[in-house]
Amino acid sequence: MELICPIDQRCSDQITSLLRPPSVRFCTFIKTQEYFEQLISKRRCQGIKVKQNGEFGKGVFAETDFEEEELVFKDQMLVGAQHPSNKIDCLVCSYCFKFIGSIEQQIGRRFYLKTLGIGISSHNGCESNSSDEVEDNEFAYNHRSEQNGASSSSSSTIPLPTMAVESLMNGEMALPYSNKFPLPSIILCPGGCEEAFYCSKLCAEADWDSFHCLLCTGEKSESCSRDALLKFIQHANETNDIFLLAAKAISFTILRYRKFKASHLSKQENTASIILGTDPSLLLEAWKPISIGHKRRWWDCISLPDDIDASDEGTFRGQIRELAFTSLQLLKEAIFDKECEPCILSLSINAINIIGMFELNNLDLVVASPVEDYFLYIDDLPHSEKKEAEKITQPYLDALGEDYSICCQGTAFFPLQSCMNHSCCPNAKAFKREEDRDGQATIVALRPICKGEEVTISYIDEDLSFEERQALLADYGFRCRCPKCLDEEP
Numbered sequence: 001m002e003l004i005c006p007i008d009q010r011c012s013d014q015i016t017s018l019l020r021p022p023s024v025r026f027c028t029f030i031k032t033q034e035y036f037e038q039l040i041s042k043r044r045c046q047g048i049k050v051k052q053n054g055e056f057g058k059g060v061f062a063e064t065d066f067e068e069e070e071l072v073f074k075d076q077m078l079v080g081a082q083h084p085s086n087k088i089d090c091l092v093c094s095y096c097f098k099f100i101g102s103i104e105q106q107i108g109r110r111f112y113l114k115t116l117g118i119g120i121s122s123h124n125g126c127e128s129n130s131s132d133e134v135e136d137n138e139f140a141y142n143h144r145s146e147q148n149g150a151s152s153s154s155s156s157t158i159p160l161p162t163m164a165v166e167s168l169m170n171g172e173m174a175l176p177y178s179n180k181f182p183l184p185s186i187i188l189c190p191g192g193c194e195e196a197f198y199c200s201k202l203c204a205e206a207d208w209d210s211f212h213c214l215l216c217t218g219e220k221s222e223s224c225s226r227d228a229l230l231k232f233i234q235h236a237n238e239t240n241d242i243f244l245l246a247a248k249a250i251s252f253t254i255l256r257y258r259k260f261k262a263s264h265l266s267k268q269e270n271t272a273s274i275i276l277g278t279d280p281s282l283l284l285e286a287w288k289p290i291s292i293g294h295k296r297r298w299w300d301c302i303s304l305p306d307d308i309d310a311s312d313e314g315t316f317r318g319q320i321r322e323l324a325f326t327s328l329q330l331l332k333e334a335i336f337d338k339e340c341e342p343c344i345l346s347l348s349i350n351a352i353n354i355i356g357m358f359e360l361n362n363l364d365l366v367v368a369s370p371v372e373d374y375f376l377y378i379d380d381l382p383h384s385e386k387k388e389a390e391k392i393t394q395p396y397l398d399a400l401g402e403d404y405s406i407c408c409q410g411t412a413f414f415p416l417q418s419c420m421n422h423s424c425c426p427n428a429k430a431f432k433r434e435e436d437r438d439g440q441a442t443i444v445a446l447r448p449i450c451k452g453e454e455v456t457i458s459y460i461d462e463d464l465s466f467e468e469r470q471a472l473l474a475d476y477g478f479r480c481r482c483p484k485c486l487d488e489e490p
């Protein structure tokens with residue numbers, strides 16, 4: 001079923017041109033190939049190459065042999081966001097997603113925010129993700145983006161006295177052995193908002209320059225309307241945090257466009273002709289990193305929730321479309337300015353497809369918690385030290401209950417990983433090793449991989465039956481043609 005929105009009708013030619021795969025739009029596949037080669041060299045992951053796999057579009061191929069459990073590559077996210085409700089449980093760098101502060105602050109802050117009654121509800125009729133849905137060190141494809149989830153469970157816990165919480169928060173209380181788990185100090189947002197925190201000045205500056213200056217709600221925000229921005233954020237928090245990710249992708253494109261334009265202008269004597277309306281190549285160049293993702297309109301690719309009857313599909317998709325337009329309208333008021341006017345239309349149109357791209361390509365962002373490591377360390381101490389330490393730590397552990405192990409959870413788009421095709425007999429997996437403590441995706445070999453072989457991961461639980469696998473992959477918009485499925489096909 002094809003739903004046409006008013007913007008689509010007015011601009012069908014422009015949509016067609018912007019949605020064309022980069023291989024066609026940039027005239028030759030060489031340009032796309034060049035883009036990936038530069039990315040691979042920047043990421044220092046020379047063991048792989050992105051090329052056409054002949055059957056399913058692009059794929060990632062081994063350029064060298066890999067042994068079982070060897071790291072194949074690490075991929076830096078292009079855009080990512082922590083789930084709003086997870087922000088209560090885990091204080092992480094808003095740019096690289098490393099845990100920050102101290103073990104005491106991580107624990108104290110959770111209780112403090114909960115006593116203030118700060119919580120972000122999850123809507124769309126979906127229950128929030130329980131933390132045990134994703135194994136601590138395993139990345140999972142994030143196709144259920146209607147879940148804002150990742151909030152803590154309210155399992156039976158024993159409350160803490162306010163004074164104990166305050167002493168953790170203000171640094172008066174030092175928990176035994178917490179110095180074995182040092183975390184970077186908290187750097188505040190340069191724009192003055194109280195929502196973004198960093199592990200270093202470098203991360204704060206990189207986030208500001210790439211995304212945050214337009215999305216910051218603080219005094220130094222460069223958005224056109226902080227009121228509209230607050231409304232946009234509230235709407236996303238209450239409906240679907242995929243809109244926050246799309247906003248980051250749009251800010252990233254606008255800011256890149258401004259940089260290209262400034263550098264172009266500084267090189268040109270005659271500046272009059274350098275506006276986007278006459279030089280769309282600048283917008284295309286700015287848009288390139290996002291353009292490589294596999295895209296469809298969001299309301300077409302979102303899977304139909306189990307509790308919605310097939311006969312109501314049209315109404316459901318109509319409602320989803322309305323939700324996206326409301327979000328986009330709020331975002332336009334918040335961040336689009338006169339300078340960017342010529343590209344507003346293109347970005348508005350593409351926003352819908354950007355959201356669809358996140359729906360199809362995203363990985364869960366998972367970073368293991370040092371609070372969990374801390375309590376495991378205490379548990380592993382020799383008997384007498386453990387008994388002594390637990391006199392202090394046990395009330396905190398009892399108060400945290402099962403939530404002590406909640407990891408940082410969010411959703412992110414990784415440009416190289418998004419080129420990896422699925423197989424029900426994969427040779428690699430997205431897996432966090434002990435040392436992987438930030439928001440990068442880590443791809444590890446499941447068995448020896450030979451030079452020239454395609455590197456594949458499984459988007460689903462590959463141990464399910466043939467029918468169950470096809471049903472799950474249908475939500476990703478394709479019928480699997482991996483060797484195992486071709487073999488098992490009735």
Ligand SMILES: C[S@@+](CC[C@H](N)C(=O)[O-])C[C@H]1O[C@@H](n2cnc3c(N)ncnc32)[C@H](O)[C@@H]1O
Binds near residue numbers: 059
């Ligand atoms: C995350 S993208 C992978 C990269 C993609 N091949 C590209 O060109 O951008 C997922 C898409 O690749 C294709 N694909 C991946 N694995 C497949 C498989 N085992 N069988 C059929 N199509 C597959 C499907 O079109 C799917 O929607």
